[in-house]
Amino acid sequence: MLILLPPSETKRDGGAGSPLALDRLRFPALHPVRRDVMDALLELSADREASVKALKLGPKQAAEVERNRSVPTAPTMRALERYTGVLYDALDAGSLTDAQWRTAAESVAVQSALFGIVGAADPIPAYRLSFDSRLSTQRATASLKKRWAAAGAAALADRDDLLLDLRSEGYAALAPLPDRDGAHYVRVLARGDDGQVRALNHFNKQAKGLLTRALVEAGADFGSTGELLEWAEAEGYELRPAGDASRDLLLVVPEVRGVPGRLMAALRA
Template sequence: MLILLPPSETKRDGGAGSPLALDRLSFPELHPVRREVVGALVELSADREASVKALKLGPKQAGEVERNRSLPTAPTMRALERYTGVLYDALEASSLSDAEWQAAAESVAVQSALFGLVGAADPIPAYRLSFDSKLSTKRGAASLKKRWAAAGAAALAERDDLLLDLRSEGYAALAPLPDREGAHYVRVLARGDDGQVRALNHFNKQAKGLLTRAIVEAGASFGSTDHLLEWAEEEGYELRPAADGSRDLLLVVPEVRGVPGRLMAALRA
């Protein structure tokens, strides 16, 4: 199976790995687009004013331009450790065992605006680029969606295993899921005290991080949707198909107010 995660705007600095080498990244069919987009971002970083405008940076984010300028020589670290924020704090990759890291490396990918799909253990540097940023390349100015969508979709279409899409809509558009059995977009909902189910906003990312962590701990070896749903039921997760005829799966958690950490228990209530 393959779990697809969104990246985060925030990245951890530093790293102990050697500088970026595209041939060390997963999904080698994406290398042509990667080279083009990375080159365009490094070129853009030479112009601070243009970078701030293109990347929609605030006054306190000017340091992000230097990050991009240093891309060719910056140290790397594994993707799941590079990204920070609510989802990745919940996933807590730094505490994964060696066996769990192996499962994550084989079964988790992050949708980067800069590198496209990257494996959980792929070595990447810190950078700043969002799905809605605009870059000019040799092919001219075009949105990242136009640059990535065809190549990303083709990469996913080659797979015949279970696909679980936890990406936000903007990042999912960079590599659309194939329209087939076993390819699911996951929506997170909350069940209130009144029994009504509604969108879960504040803790949406945390729920996705916790679910990913649980699947990795379980070995991420689910060969079918039915197998995944059976596991979820046994573990106490409310994960079920949507009733609207789509291929979506719904992760429903009890509505949580106050302490975010309570969601861990709420997921398995």
């Protein structure tokens, strides 16, 4: 089973690991694109003004340019510890046991705009790059979707296990899921007191982080969609097929006064 997560704009500084080595990252077939995108980012980073514009940085974010310049030499840390924000706070990688880290390393991956799909335990530096950034260089100008989509899709197509996609649409486009049974995009919805189901906004990320944590704690070794849905039902989660022509799954979270209620607490228990 592979759980695909989106990255976050915010990254934790520092790290105790040695500088980036592409051969230490999972999904080695992505190395050629990784080198290409990293070279383009470093070329862009040589021009501070162009970087600020391309990365859509505000006045207080200019230090992100220096972060990108330092990508080849900066210290690294495991991907799940590098990313911060709502989803990663909910996942709480810092409290995983050694056994749970082994499960996460095998079964969880993050869709990076810079490195493509990376494993949860892959050592990466801090950087700034989003799925919609455009890297204009002397060689070419191309969206990250054009740079990544074919290679990312091929990396996922090579797998025959259960794929659970929790990425946002922009990041999912960098490595589209294969069109087959067992490959599912997960949409998070909220059920209000009135019984109506609606889109979940801010707490969408929290729900995804908590679900990932629960799956890691459960061993994340489900061999089929049926096994996953049976586990979810037994644990009290409303995870079900979307019921349309897609292979999407719906995670429906109870909502109390706009804030996810009991189920969110259960995901954390």
